[in-house]
Amino acid sequence: MVPQFDIEALRTMIVGTDLGSFARAALHLGRSQSAVSMQLKRLEEQAGHALFHRRGRGLAPTEAGDTLLTYARRIVAMHDEAAMALGASVAPPxxxxxxxxxxxxxxxxxxxxxxxxxxxxxxxxxxxxxxxxxxxxxxxxxxxxxxxxxxxxxxxxxxxxxxxPMLWFSKDEDSEPLRDVSGTLPLVLFDHPCLFRQAALRSLDEADIRWRLSLTTPSLPGVWAALRFGLGVTVRTAHGVPPGIRRLDNCLPALPPxxxxxxxxxxxxxxxxxxxxxxxxxxxxxxxxxxxxxx
The missing domain is CATH 3.40.190.10 (Periplasmic binding protein-like II)
Structure with a gap:
């Protein structure tokens, strides 16, 4: 009998080969690994040949697998092109x-x-x-x-x-004091873990500057908003700094790039x-x- 190849199984074969892992293909396609394994097994049954062999922790195409993969790319491409030509909904890559x-x-x-x-x-x-x-x-x-x-x-x-370079930033008002009434530097930072946070705290500790966390957040817009309201200083790069924020030069410890x-x-x-x-x-x-x- 002439094999009746499953389009979605062929699509899985293509994605898994391109990504170098069928576990990654499962994540990419939103399927479980067991479902992907069943698709590959069905393809081998339909083809009547082993399509993959074990290589390290992954699978590599056999000679028959390479042959089918070449046709699979053409079949899936023509299938999707025909579906789009007829106005059918095709999930985009x-x-x-x-x-x-x-x-x-x-x-x-x-x-x-x-x-x-x-x-x-x-x-x-x-x-x-x-x-x-x-x-x-x-x-x-x-x-x-x-x-x-x-x-x-x-x-x-x-x-x-x-x-x-990493730089210090604060509210854009020259008269605004950096430290609070106790002489402590208030900080507005991402919550842990964060490269910027780690660099800021390390540099202040090495310079023996007292600090406290004024606000922590996972949101960069939240950091900038807190600075505009004068809640403290932060560390970022110079890229994408919004209006109302000023760069602090020579008044706080240097930071690594x-x-x-x-x-x-x-x-x-x-x-x-x-x-x-x-x-x-x-x-x-x-x-x-x-x-x-x-x-």
């Missing part, structure tokens, strides 16, 4: 992107506007996150790519895009590779990215 909140106002919209012109039928799911969480989510396959800050004093992964790095999966689909290139070009464009100091 999804790229999962992680970013620090610092880049939501300029880098993200500029890059996605360019990307949507090149790939109009691709859905981008954007997630704001902490640096440690973004790196973990790329490693685990929950994100395809991410921009993340990295400290200079620890192992760093991904591609270096820019080196950015951070690196901005791009983290991505080892096996990115072509659309995700396009987005990575566009993000990099946006970061390196001073007209859009606010003159980030590049490598």
């Amino acid at each position: 999804t790229i999962r992107l992680g970013l620090p909140q610092d880049f939501f106002e300029d880098v993200m919209p500029s890059a996605l506007a360019t990307f949507s012109q090149k790939r109009p039928n691709v859905h981008v799911a954007v997630r704001a996150g902490r640096n440690y969480a973004l790196e973990d989510e790329v490693k685990s396959g929950r994100l395809d790519l991410a921009l993340a800050f990295a400290g200079m004093d620890r192992p760093r992964n991904g591609e270096l895009l820019a080196t950015m 951070l690196e901005l790095r791009m983290l991505k999966q080892d096996h990115l689909p072509e659309a995700a590779q396009d987005l990575a290139h566009i993000l990099k070009a946006t970061i390196e464009n001073p007209g859009v990215a606010g003159q980030l100091p590049t490598r």
Whole structure:
């Protein structure tokens, strides 16, 4: 009998091969790993051949698997094209992107506007996150790519895009005192863990400056709002600083620089590779990215 290949199983085969892991494919497609395993088993039954063999912790295509994969790409592409031509609803491919909140106002919209012109039928799911969480989510396959800050004093992964100094900021009023009535420096910071928070507290302790946490929050807009109301000082880069905030020079301890790095999966689909290139070009464009100091 002629095999009747399951379209969604073929789609899973493509995604799993492109991502280099069927566990990642399960996350990407919103399915359980057992469901993905059943799809692959069904494909092998339909093909009458073993399609994958064990390689380390993952699966690699056999010769028959490579042959079917070539046809699978064509079959799925034509299937989706036919469905769209008939007005059927086809779930668009999804790229999962992680970013620090610092880049939501300029880098993200500029890059996605360019990307949507090149790939109009691709859905981008954007997630704001902490640096440690973004790196973990790329490693685990929950994100395809991410921009993340990295400290200079620890192992760093991904591609270096820019080196950015950390700076002190406060309310934009020269007459506003930095310390409260007890002589303690009030701080407005992200809650733990945070590279900026760690650098601020370390530098103040080394300089023997008394400090207290005035406000902690996971929201960058919340940090800026607290500064505008005079609740304390904070540490960020110079990128994306809103009106009403001033940079503090020479009145508090110097801080180390951070690196901005791009983290991505080892096996990115072509659309995700396009987005990575566009993000990099946006970061390196001073007209859009606010003159980030590049490598």
